[in-house]
Amino acid sequence: MKTKSIIDRIGWPRLIIGLFFFLLIIVSPIMGLNLTDVFSDVLRRWAMFGILVLAMVPGVQSGIGLNFGISLGIVAGLIGGTTAIEINYRRGGEYQPWADLGLALLIAIPIAIILGYVYGLLLNRVKGSEMTVSTYVGFSAIALSNIVWLVLPFGSGTLVWPIAGEGMRNTISLEQSFGGIMSNPSVTAQQPFPLNLLAFEVGGVVVPIGTILFVLFVCFLMWLFLRSKWGIAMSAAGENELFTRSNAINVDKMRILGTVISTVLGAVGIIIYAQVFGFLQLYNAPLMMSFACVAAILIGGASTRRAGISNVIIGTLLFQGILTTSLPVIKQLMPQGSTLSEVIRIIISNGIILYALSKTRGGTQVES
């Protein structure tokens, strides 16, 4: 009886995936993989995706469902990142990682707010099929951004193609900018105290503590917000529209609020992602990123109608953990080439989304 209730609380999917994750960790040293590398990778990927996955929470809570259109926020973040590099270049190109990071956020957030607002207006017109629409909004946003990357009049050598001299590159290195300043020990080591403590290595495991703390801090802010008057009203709007309206709350406004916060978190999320990764990836690179975020939060136990901070933290750990540990293990088992790892990633992430969506009920009410 007791074990049953514990299993019910954790949920079968999480239990199975958790055990699978655990199994992979045990198997990997047997397969000849370095366990410290595995742990470093899991931590790194968790820190990279944390905020992007968190961006799902306000969307779900406000009733727009899983925000597949997070690409919109990602584009805003990428515009912020590239513009910050260009500004730095025009001002002489000194190594000022913190100023770059701050500037990137400063530019990205207002863009995200505007895009999120317009996107929210759109979602209010397609009530009931938000997730389908948002998927295509996500794809369109990436397609449109492809044009933007080609036409922005930037001149920085790190941004544009070296031969053509115009149009931005696919992958932009952040080595000369904010890459790794909260996650890479070799970068932070050059920073003055206490900034040099933002990442360290212990027993061969790299701990990007700065990024982890930052992600947790943003999670904490979100946690606080969900306990505020506005947050409670927003969550109610997502749970029961009539109830909310009968309490004098404008449901459409709350949905827009959720969409805007989600988009802003997407922008912040991609900048933090790039900071850890060390590169800004433009063009079609972020095309399928929303799917990874959706899968992560669903693994974490969220539904299309309810999601919380714990879903983000656990889900990101399990999803990214499985990806990072399973791929090397599979590679060892099947040495057919590196493309297989991508195939497995797609199978896992889409499989999880499919599973989770099949679990949600068609109606508008959450029964518990």
Added chain:
Amino acid sequence: MSEQAVLSMKGISKEYFGNKVLKDVDLLVKPGEIHALVGENGAGKSTLMNVLFGMPVIHSTGGFEGEVKIAGEKVEIMNPHDAMNYGIGMVHQEFMLIPDFTITENIKVGREIGTPTIFSKILGPALDVLDRKKMRDDANKALKRIGLNIEEYVKVAGLPIGYKQFVEIAREIDKTGIKLLVFDEPTAVLTESEAERLCQIMQRIAQQGIAIIFITHRLDEVMAIADRLTILRDGELVDQVSTDEVTVVDIAGRMVGRKMERVVDIKEVRQLSSDEAGLELKNFSVDMPGEQVKSMNVAIKKGEIFGFGGLAGQGKLGIINGIMGLYPVEGDVEIHGKKLNFSKLGDALENDIAFVSEDRRGVGLLLGESIEDNIAFSAMQVRNKFTRGAGPFRLANKKQIREHALKMIDIFDIRSTGPRQNTGSLSGGNQQKVCLARALTLDPKVLIVAEPTRGIDIGAKKLVLEYLIKINAEEGMTIIIISSELVELRSICDRIAIVSEGKVAEILPPDASDVAFGLAMSGLSAEDVDQEVEG
């Protein structure tokens, strides 16, 4: 009588999960008669018809007791298709017509007349070519039988509602061997002249030897066209009489009756000390589908317990939902002389009106949230109660919420595992108490409660009603109760307005006679009846 009954239902009893909804009911219908079936909501009319048509809802819940005979032969009707084969047809309240088909096609749908072709000989009759001429002739014949002059090639989509009803009737008539037609509240959606026309058509059909069961709440129509009638009350057969032997007043009285079970002791009819205005509806209309309010005028006094009663679908629920702002409204609502601004969301709440919705699970509660969060929600959002800080970070004060919730749980005796339990897993009665606690946390001056005791147990009923009386007496709160349970209204209200067809038919004191209530529910006032008697 020597004439053999076309339908005889004997000793019909039916339980839904231990709840007896039909108790030993008999129904006897003779050929060519119009037999009215009357009763309040929940009297068992629809269940009886569901039994007759063998609806799945009957058989999936353990069937029924008693026997059904058609033309003297005992039959077992297991599904609506069987019923059709026995010659029983139904004219539905909501039209079951395909808008883009012509009248002929609608009449003949499912029973098309085909001419075999080479393909249909091989692949079955589904590939027959339609014999449109024959179908047209049949349709015309059916239309003529009910005396309707209309071209059979017109599409149904553009027809006035009355005509749609007639097409539906023509379809039933066209079925060969039809012996009995059931009309379920056919005049509810019709205009007066259309309703009159329908009554004529029904008489015409009856003259052709087809028996009719006429379900309605309009007693004047019953008197006008029915030959005999059966009155049901609380699942029991009250009377089966010929219309010549009774008057509208008799029927009304027998339909309502006094039920034995009493929830709260009837209080003395009291005189309110002040005549101060509490809540006033002026030409108030609400466009709520199925519960339309049509320019209603009522003045409710301050400190009064006022009841709105009446049958379902007559508009009483539109009143609360309109004031709450869930449906578009017209006209004015004044609270203590101040007009509510309906263009502003939640203006009623701002003006100290609180609501308990009739739809607990849909409107009244956040089922996925805890008891304490539900109770605190409205007061937090509308009055900034239980919060600290400002702007986006005006945070909920969990401690205050908990204290308040514990108090409410104690007052209302909400049976739960604690304030953190989700409201979705509470019983109906306890959910209702949470809704009431949430409304009262707003400290309203006017409380509007819809169906406060629907689907809750006796203990909870008593507690809820007694608490309403208590806060009315102690705090002078104006309380408006909207309920289908007349007994309940009569035991606690100072005055009761019976709503019929979106308007107040009559405002009655709780000790008015059963007849008066019965008449008002059928949309008739005492004067109407007097006139009828005189005329």
